[in-house]
Amino acid sequence: MRKVVVFLLVTVLALGAVGYASAELFKLEDDVVYSQNVLFGDPACLEGHTAGIRYRSGSQHLTWYTDFNFGTEPSSQTRFALLQKQPQSEWFYPVNHFDIRCFHGLGYTVSGGTLELTNTPLGKLVQSVALMTPDGETFAMSVKPSDYIDSYPLEFDIDFRAPGVSCFLISHFGGALSDSGDPAEYEAYTSSLNSLFHFPVLDDCVFQVEVSKDPEGNPYSLNIDSVNTPECGLISTANETGCYLIPYYQDPDGNPVEVGTPDGMGLYYLPWKELSEYTYQDDATGEERTGHDVLPNPDGARNICPMDTSTIPIDLKLSEDKQTGWLLCREESEYVLFVIDLTHAELLNRIPLTPVPQDSEATMLHATYSGNLLVAASDDRLTLVNLDGIGSVEFSTDAGEGRDYLSLITLSDSTVTVSYDGEQLVLLCPSYNRDCSFWAAVYTENGLHFLGEYQTNLQELDYAVSNHFEPISFS
Secondary structure, X not given: OHHHHHHHHHHHHXXXXXXXXXXXXXXXXXXXXXXXXXXXXXXXXXXXXXXXXXXXXXXXXXXXXXXXXXXXXXXXXEEEEEOOOOOHHXXXXXXXXXXXXXXXXXXXXXXXXXXXXXXXXXXXXXXXXXXXXXXXXXXXXXXXXXXXXXXXXXXXXXXXEEOOEEXXXXXXXXXXXXXXXXXXXXXXXXXXXXXOOEOEOOOOOEEEEEEEEOOXXXXXXXXXXXXXXXXXXXXXXXXXXXXXXXXXXXXXXXXEOOOEOOOXXXXXXXXXXXXXXXXXXXXXXXOEEEEXXXXXXXXXXXXXXXXXXXXXXXXXXXXXXXXXXXXEXXXXXXXXXXXXXXXXXXEEEEEEEEEOOOOOOOEEEEEEEOOEEEEEEEOOEEEEEEOOOOOEEEEEOOOOHHHHHHHHOOOOOOOOEEEEOOOOEEEEEEOOOOOOEEEEEXXXXXXXXXXXXXXXXXXXXXXXXXXXXXXXXXX
């Protein structure tokens, strides 16, 4: 009985402590303020715009929501929420990291312990240098990879997670997967993925290979660099049903090189291959569900959007519902956006964008607003594309006195929020200059119209707040 009383007392005290801490935080809601620092233009152009902003603690349990009103005299109201359960769906899902590129010898370094030089073609290339390296010394020489391989091997760095699906795949240096499974089995699997796309080795490509051995003759350090390095690999992304890949290959001069493919140049779909099964809790319903660890299935590869071999893919994004693909490409002298129905493998639209500026590359920002997609189509231009094909609007980012501030703005894939009223393009994006702050940038067709920095005092109030700016609404 005494143990029960002590347990109840401890529980009551613990709950009281949590309640007291929560009450103290709730009382400090009115102490959270935002300051406006105008760097360029007049903030009156943002009059009437509002944003919902969220900052969270590192543990995700403590959350601050702010309703922010822009304008000459901005105002804000912050409310605090204490979540008893960590919001799994918001920290675990989604993760969509796909990096598949060719190993072409540029800046590869590995050291420490005894290196296992595998029996792969690249392993044999390194072994040829290791055999010539005296014990206890370092030796370097030039090697033509075309003497050992006819195609650059692919390296995989994939971490994809969605409700019911989890894919983790790492394979470097043309070897086996770094996983707890059977190395021979995974090596055979990565070889089957490599066989789908053939990136021919350039005749004038040279690897500079350096090997170091300890006094017992064990190699412990390897450095590889290359001359005449191409750009090649697979631009890729995924949804719950499978992954989407399109090969790219340019020689050192930027000219396209034809890639060997199963069914011509284009966007390939590979369904997931289900492996082990696991259970997880659905955050929305609380129900227990079944999920699968998966890998891309090379046996089911098919070209769902054929393209000309001269097309150079640049970026690939999926819509919010993961049913539409946006593929940004370069065709001769212009950028082109392909809108693809992934469910029915149908090209919905081909939208020409801006001409290709010299020494410039495009990026596509995963930021949509009322059926529009924002594309940074060159170093000095933003393009807002209507996905129904009605047209596009261009905004110069390098006009007027505001150009001195443009380097401060960080436009990244997951952190840009967009609003467009027919005249003004407004972007909200995080500021990495200061803790808990963000930029508001206003563009017109004539260039940058306004730039302001907005900072909250959450860190000064000693709250354990992460610096991750999360806009949850903007109008």
